[in-house]
Amino acid sequence: MNNLKKIVFKNGLTLTYGFNDNSMGVGIMITAKCGLIIEPEDMQGASHFIEHMLFKGTGKRNAYQIGFDLDKIGTFSNAFTTKERTAFYAISLQEHAEECMEILSDMYFNATFPSEEFDKEKSVIFEELNESIDDHGDFCFTNATKLYYGDSIFGGEIVGTEESLKRMTVDKLKAFKEEHYTANNTIITIYGNISEKDAVELVEKYCVNNFKCENKEFERSILKPHFGVVKTKRDINQNYLEIILPGFDAFSNKRRISGVFINILGGGFSSRLFQELREKRALCYSVDASSTVYATSGFSKISSSFNSSKTVDVLYGIKDVTKKLLDKGISQDELNLVKEQAKTAFVLSAESTMGMTKTINSEYAVTGRLFNAEEIVKEINAVSIDDVMDVAKEVLDFKKSAISFLGSNTDIDIEKIMFN
Numbered sequence: 001m002n003n004l005k006k007i008v009f010k011n012g013l014t015l016t017y018g019f020n021d022n023s024m025g026v027g028i029m030i031t032a033k034c035g036l037i038i039e040p041e042d043m044q045g046a047s048h049f050i051e052h053m054l055f056k057g058t059g060k061r062n063a064y065q066i067g068f069d070l071d072k073i074g075t076f077s078n079a080f081t082t083k084e085r086t087a088f089y090a091i092s093l094q095e096h097a098e099e100c101m102e103i104l105s106d107m108y109f110n111a112t113f114p115s116e117e118f119d120k121e122k123s124v125i126f127e128e129l130n131e132s133i134d135d136h137g138d139f140c141f142t143n144a145t146k147l148y149y150g151d152s153i154f155g156g157e158i159v160g161t162e163e164s165l166k167r168m169t170v171d172k173l174k175a176f177k178e179e180h181y182t183a184n185n186t187i188i189t190i191y192g193n194i195s196e197k198d199a200v201e202l203v204e205k206y207c208v209n210n211f212k213c214e215n216k217e218f219e220r221s222i223l224k225p226h227f228g229v230v231k232t233k234r235d236i237n238q239n240y241l242e243i244i245l246p247g248f249d250a251f252s253n254k255r256r257i258s259g260v261f262i263n264i265l266g267g268g269f270s271s272r273l274f275q276e277l278r279e280k281r282a283l284c285y286s287v288d289a290s291s292t293v294y295a296t297s298g299f300s301k302i303s304s305s306f307n308s309s310k311t312v313d314v315l316y317g318i319k320d321v322t323k324k325l326l327d328k329g330i331s332q333d334e335l336n337l338v339k340e341q342a343k344t345a346f347v348l349s350a351e352s353t354m355g356m357t358k359t360i361n362s363e364y365a366v367t368g369r370l371f372n373a374e375e376i377v378k379e380i381n382a383v384s385i386d387d388v389m390d391v392a393k394e395v396l397d398f399k400k401s402a403i404s405f406l407g408s409n410t411d412i413d414i415e416k417i418m419f420n
Helices: 046-053 063-072 094-110 115-134 136-148 162-167 170-180 196-206 255-266 272-280 308-328 332-349 353-367 373-381 385-395 414-419
Strands: 005-008 014-019 025-032 076-081 086-093 186-192 228-233 238-246 286-293 298-307 402-407
Touching (some): 005 196, 014 353, 025 353, 046 076, 046 170, 063 094, 086 353, 094 186, 115 136, 115 162, 136 228, 136 238, 136 298, 136 402, 186 353, 228 414, 238 308, 238 385, 255 286, 255 298, 255 308, 255 332, 272 298, 272 308, 298 308, 308 414, 332 353, 332 373, 332 385
Parallel strands (some): 014 186, 228 402
Antiparallel strands (some): 238 298, 238 402, 286 298
């Protein structure tokens, strides 16, 4: 499994490569370590806007031709922006790997940012922003992250704000891209049925000599959490609740333990929250827990939606579940069950060319380390009941939480219920 390699070229460009002769495909992903975390306030949303514009034309392809050329060789292709990076990828059959690299590199290095496409895409992104505001769950979660990260832009919207988008211009976007899409800030992942020699040659042919700017180091600030409750009143049938709790960054030795604990708390059908709030008390349709990991931060999260008449019962239900977990602990059977779930997820992710390409790229972009499924499985196997309980005590401190509530009955004293 762990046949992954890292190749760093003289200009600082990094290739992460893995060979899989059981696959008939090849995945290619080009990532810029460029996201919300390095954006100035007046350029919030720039990374995401650039992601869109790279599909809108190059010196030799217009927007339609980019899509057509990717489709005609049968690729699964797309892009995404996170708070820390922007990625472009294509998965194809082995024989089309070079064509995939040529198209992706053309987009990455030669995007022209045509003004007519810029104006149209700005309108599209405004629609995306409005959609996220109208999506009650997304809006509630965004409010929670804004509260948790305080004045830091890291708690903001990846797509930007109405004000920042209005100020965005073609020239500003071009300058931002040129400054941040440097060799040392770029990671290319190639995974699948392709030799290391061929993968290196593709990068050398289409990428190594195409960077226009000198390398720069970008400071990523340490993020400090903030706590409290934010309420938003909307006349809707369902109320929405997001509770952000302490978590662990990507370098923490508690990262895997935290993953195990979160699954016990609210990761599946057999989890504590699901069994108690939905199955036993019938208080809600959805309730879960998850964790988010960044290079400089991390948090745990409890989410639920429910009828407004059940708001108080849900809040006390969450407190009951977490108190019982802290007071009485977990069983070995419960721990073993969740370990098997976690190991299965990691191992099966390695069986998909697309999944593995994304996983290799993401792990290296965030941590600078090669993904190692065997090591992760060992770490999961080593997790003990004491480990889980130590993490539970750190995470389940509601006085260190940022709570966002969206619904019709905002007069409920959430602070009194959750912080006492």
